[in-house]
Amino acid sequence: MxxxxxxxxxRPAPELAPDTPSSTPSTTSPPLPAGNPPxxxxxxxxxxxxxxxxxxxxxxxxxxxxxxxxxxxxxxxxxxxxxxxxxxxxxxxxxxxxxxxxxxxxxxxxxxxxxxxxxxxxxxxxxxxxxxxxxxxxxxxxxxxxxxxxxxxxxxxxxxxxxxxxxxLSYIERAHFARNMVQAGVARDVIAKAMGLQASHLSSLLTVADAIPAPVLATIGPAPRIGRPNWLTLADRIKAAAPERIDEALAAPNLAGKTSDERFAAVLAALTTTPKAAGRPRAETLKDAKGLKFARVERSTAGVRVTTDEASEPGFGDYLAGRLPELLAAYRAGKA
CATH class of the missing domain: 3.90.1530.10 (Conserved hypothetical protein from pyrococcus furiosus pfu- 392566-001, ParB domain)
Known part of the structure; x- marks a missing residue:
């Protein structure tokens, strides 16, 4: 201190002189105490x-x-x-x-x-x-x-x-404190004095704090054992990840019951792991009673694609397209 x-x-609280009217103490910031920077x-x-x-x-x-x-x-x-x-x-x-x-x-x-x-x-x-x-x-x-x-x-x-x-007080809490002071309009020289920091060290704290979104910090918590390099790594992962992937990492059920440091590790791992590539559509070749191919069906999460073989069954594609409204009506009737 x-x-x-x-x-x-x-020191005792100052007393007003008898002829001085009572007033609410001013909150105007006085000059900073003199002293050598650390x-x-x-x-x-x-x-x-x-x-x-x-x-x-x-x-x-x-x-x-x-x-x-x-x-x-x-x-x-x-x-x-x-x-x-x-x-x-x-x-x-x-x-x-x-x-x-x-x-x-x-x-x-x-x-x-x-x-x-x-x-x-x-x-x-x-x-x-x-x-x-x-x-x-x-x-x-x-x-x-x-x-x-x-x-x-x-x-x-x-x-x-x-x-x-x-x-x-963890590293991210110090960074969080510095950023909150900046957002409250506190001058940086006052922040540096309050935290015993050089301007370059204060800028480093603010860089990390600004790179970690509030929802991520709220989910992870203070992470007392996690230092600046790991927070910077997480910041890079967040910058490269899609918003929905970040939301998924923060909502993961495996975070429940973990310590703050463990939640940090889990979120970092979730954003570091390369997402699995979407599987290739399941394809099926349709043949007639004689074994001749007449269509190919491909199924994916987006829908079903049917490709007719015009070489083996000319005109079937047009016939199928013309019957689709009828097939849809029959399908709906069957669900009723």
Whole structure:
């Protein structure tokens, strides 16, 4: 967590001067806090260290807030998630089930961060702590939270800083978060600051997010073990596949009960496998009592084709064509 966000969480809410009229806090984005951009080539060890440091700083800031008495208990029904989603829903998330059980037994260890919701007195908007909020609703417990009057930019940076410290946010969820911010009209420099990214890395995330249609993402879910190369491969398969083939892959019955990673693998396999070529029409040669060929019948899913042999039975084709209305009437009468 950045120094500015830690300070933001720990500071008391500002008080209005006696001669200052009461007003709703502005949500206009202030200038971004100064700071050096992250290195574009952080090693895995550096990223791990950075995430651990941020988690430690967040815990320390939360402890400070707890001592200051600024942690409150809120009815989860009056708390709304940030308008910019960073999670991809997954009904098979066993980790969330374990998270809920942990809160059931041990209570909510760290508070969420919320702000009074602009334009809706008595309601709050969650900067981070969506899973804690969801767990509180399921358990019928209050949400422990720090309330701060955050601007729109401060809300986004706090949400992004929290994401950096979470190991369970998958690659596609980060890409999804970045794209949602772009679609909400957030400036790219603010997004990069919120996510701790260089502009090139942000563009890479957005490229993947834009290449995966919403129905595909909704079906697969967060896929925690799937990284950028595999998502790019899936994007290529989607681009090359016919829409009906994509729909068929997403509706496959074998997806039921699979984990998110397994659903990814199944959809990728369905779009990678070459479709079976349409079978050749079944053909039958018709012969008379003497063994002479007089017609050929070809059956396919599109219909039946009859070709008469004019060499062995001249005029039969015209005769057959002239009798077709009569044959159709007899056929229909037989079905009545």
């Amino acid at each position: 950045s120094k500015s966000i830690r300070h933001l969480m720990a 290195s574009p080539r952080r090693t895995a060890a550096a990223r791990s260290f950075g995430a651990a440091w941020q988690a430690q700083e967040q815990a320390r800031a939360a402890a400070d807030a707890e001592r200051d008495g600024s942690v409150v208990e809120l009815d989860p029904e009056i708390c709304d998630p940030s308008a910019i989603a960073d999670r991809v829903p997954d009904t098979t998330d066993a980790a969330f089930d374990a998270f809920v059980e942990q809160i059931r037994q041990e209570g909510q260890r760290s508070p969420a961060l919320v702000r009074p919701k602009p334009g809706e007195p008595g309601r709050y908007e969650i900067a981070y702590g969506r899973r804690r909020h969801r767990a509180a609703r399921l358990l019928g417990r209050p949400l422990r939270a720090i309330v701060r009057p955050l601007s729109d930019t401060e809300l986004i940076i706090a949400q992004g800083s929290e994401n950096l410290a979470r190991a369970d």
